[in-house]
Amino acid sequence: MFPNRKVMTLHPRSRNLAHLMLTLAASLFLLSAITPVSAQDQSPPPPSPSQDNGNGKPKQDAPSEAGGPTGDIGPYAIPKKTTEAPPPPPPPTSPPKVEGLPDYSIKVNVPLVNVDVMVTLKTNGQFVPGLKKDNFRLFEDGSQQQITNFNVSKAPITAVLLVEFGDTRYSFMLDALRASYAFANTLSKDDWIAVSYYDMQPHILVDFTQDKRAVYGALNQLRIAGFSETNLFDALYDTLDRLDRVEGKKYIILITTGFDSFSRITLDKITKKIKDTKDVTIFPISVGWIIREMYASRGGTPPRGAGIYKTEMDYLQADNEMRTFAAMTGGRAYFPRFQAEYGEDFQDIGSDIRNQYSLSYHPTNSKLDGTYRKVKVQVVAPDGGQLKVKDQKGKEQKIEVVSRDGYTAKHSVD
Numbered sequence: 001m002f003p004n005r006k007v008m009t010l011h012p013r014s015r016n017l018a019h020l021m022l023t024l025a026a027s028l029f030l031l032s033a034i035t036p037v038s039a040q041d042q043s044p045p046p047p048s049p050s051q052d053n054g055n056g057k058p059k060q061d062a063p064s065e066a067g068g069p070t071g072d073i074g075p076y077a078i079p080k081k082t083t084e085a086p087p088p089p090p091p092p093t094s095p096p097k098v099e100g101l102p103d104y105s106i107k108v109n110v111p112l113v114n115v116d117v118m119v120t121l122k123t124n125g126q127f128v129p130g131l132k133k134d135n136f137r138l139f140e141d142g143s144q145q146q147i148t149n150f151n152v153s154k155a156p157i158t159a160v161l162l163v164e165f166g167d168t169r170y171s172f173m174l175d176a177l178r179a180s181y182a183f184a185n186t187l188s189k190d191d192w193i194a195v196s197y198y199d200m201q202p203h204i205l206v207d208f209t210q211d212k213r214a215v216y217g218a219l220n221q222l223r224i225a226g227f228s229e230t231n232l233f234d235a236l237y238d239t240l241d242r243l244d245r246v247e248g249k250k251y252i253i254l255i256t257t258g259f260d261s262f263s264r265i266t267l268d269k270i271t272k273k274i275k276d277t278k279d280v281t282i283f284p285i286s287v288g289w290i291i292r293e294m295y296a297s298r299g300g301t302p303p304r305g306a307g308i309y310k311t312e313m314d315y316l317q318a319d320n321e322m323r324t325f326a327a328m329t330g331g332r333a334y335f336p337r338f339q340a341e342y343g344e345d346f347q348d349i350g351s352d353i354r355n356q357y358s359l360s361y362h363p364t365n366s367k368l369d370g371t372y373r374k375v376k377v378q379v380v381a382p383d384g385g386q387l388k389v390k391d392q393k394g395k396e397q398k399i400e401v402v403s404r405d406g407y408t409a410k411h412s413v414d
Contacts, residue, residue: 111366111410113140116153116249116281116330117357117377118402121389125348127355128389128399135387137378140363149360156190157353158208159251161215162239164287165222166199166230166261175287175339177222179255182342184215186350195219198235199227200262208246232256233263233270236325240277251353254284254325258318267321274328275372276408283349284322285342286335293337330404352402363409370411377403 115138119128133150163180165173180195187193195205195218205218236254243250265273274282292315319335326333332352334345363373379401381387389397 111363111368112148112360113363113375113407114279115359115361115375115377115403117359117379118330118332118352118355118400119357119379120352120400120402121391122398122400125351125400127351129355131357131379132382134382135379136357136359137380138359138361139376139378140361140365140373142374143364145361145363147359147361149358151358153249153356153358154354156188156192157251157350158192158246158248159253159353160194160196160239160243161253162202162235162255163195163197163219163222164199164230164232164256165197166225166228173222173225175290176255177219178339179285179287179336179342179346180219180222181216183253183255183346183349184212184219185343186346187212187215196235196239197222198231199225200229200231202235202238229262230257230259231263232258232260233265233267237265237270237273240273240280243280244277248279250280251331252280252282253349254282254322255287256284256322257288257315258284258286258322259314260318260321271324271328274325275406278407281329281331281353281404282325283331283352284326284333285345286319286322286333289335289337290339328405330402332402365409368410370409372406372408374406375404377401 117136119131120126121128129152133147136147136150138145138147161180161183163176165176184193189210189212192208192210193215194208195215196202197205205221206214209215236252239252243252274280296312319333322333325331332349334341334349336342336345359377365373379387379399387399389399391397
């Protein structure tokens with residue numbers, strides 16, 4: 001009833017090609033189905049540390065100079081090594097201040113006292129050379145001191161020639177001039193000399209000079225006196241005040257009768273001034289002894305001009321004051337009775353000034369209380385016994401030790 005159907009049969013090669021095509025189509029179908037599912041399963045990438053730091057604010061990147069490895073939370077706390085020098089050490093800390101106590105420091109200065117000593121023979125005043133440090137014993141207020149410095153000074157001098165030149169007696173003025181010229185003749189080329197005279201007040205004739213002609217020229221001006229007053233204390237006070245500004249050792253060659261007539265400065269004040277002035281030695285030369293001896297032989301005293309008569313006690317007091325001024329400063333007072341003695345006396349002064357033993361010590365009493373300290377110097381043998389000095393003939397001679405009586409200590413801390 002049905003019609004017969006024709007059955008087709010494929011060739012084996014064609015059959016294999018068709019099978020390959022089907023397999024490729026199935027693979028493409030499966031791949032297209034899997035890709036959307038994988039895309040859905042993927043999650044968005046986490047934000048980078050530079051975009052968020054956990055509080056909603058962008059995080060700043062640490063600079064590369066910080067050094068050290070980095071991670072998700074920034075660089076580790078490992079500093080980068082540098083080649084810079086290490087910082088300086090901190091300054092020393094001051095001690096804690098105490099409440100109510102002022103902030104101040106204390107500096108203590110131990111003073112050094114200098115003492116010039118002249119050692120001469122009593123017979124002729126000749127300088128005794130060759131002494132050593134062990135030959136000297138030095139005492140302050142009775143307490144022995146240790147001598148720290150010792151030397152023999154032989155150097156040019158710095159001196160003021162202070163001459164009394166008032167309208168008193170011609171013989172007094174003439175003696176003063178003769179003594180002044182005699183001193184000028186003993187000067188050396190390296191000495192520094194100033195010349196002053198006084199009557200009612202001091203007058204400077206020439207300031208410090210090394211020119212001997214200038215010294216003679218200054219003395220040549222002393223011809224006519226102006227006033228009869230001779231205010232010794234005022235003139236000496238003024239000279240000491242001026243010398244206090246000059247460094248080093250100084251000397252005053254005082255040519256005077258020693259009589260003070262009308263000074264404003266009293267004896268107590270000039271004595272205190274001498275004590276307070278350091279490095280000054282006074283050598284007084286008395287004038288008028290010839291006329292005084294002549295009047296004394298007749299039982300009287302010479303007048304001082306303008307009819308002013310003085311007693312022998314006045315002149316003796318003047319002599320004692322000159323000895324006191326010399327002893328206080330380590331000098332020596334001279335009382336020549338003849339004109340020929342002036343040259344010898346000034347030769348002795350020059351020898352004393354240019355040949356001295358200089359001693360220095362730190363006092364055991366270091367208080368700066370402004371008190372006056374007595375100083376005494378002894379010359380002994382090295383073993384502490386009596387020093388024996390013999391002259392060229394082998395005869396033992398007595399010696400004389402001359403030094404200042406004392407000094408005034410400082411009153412405050414410098």
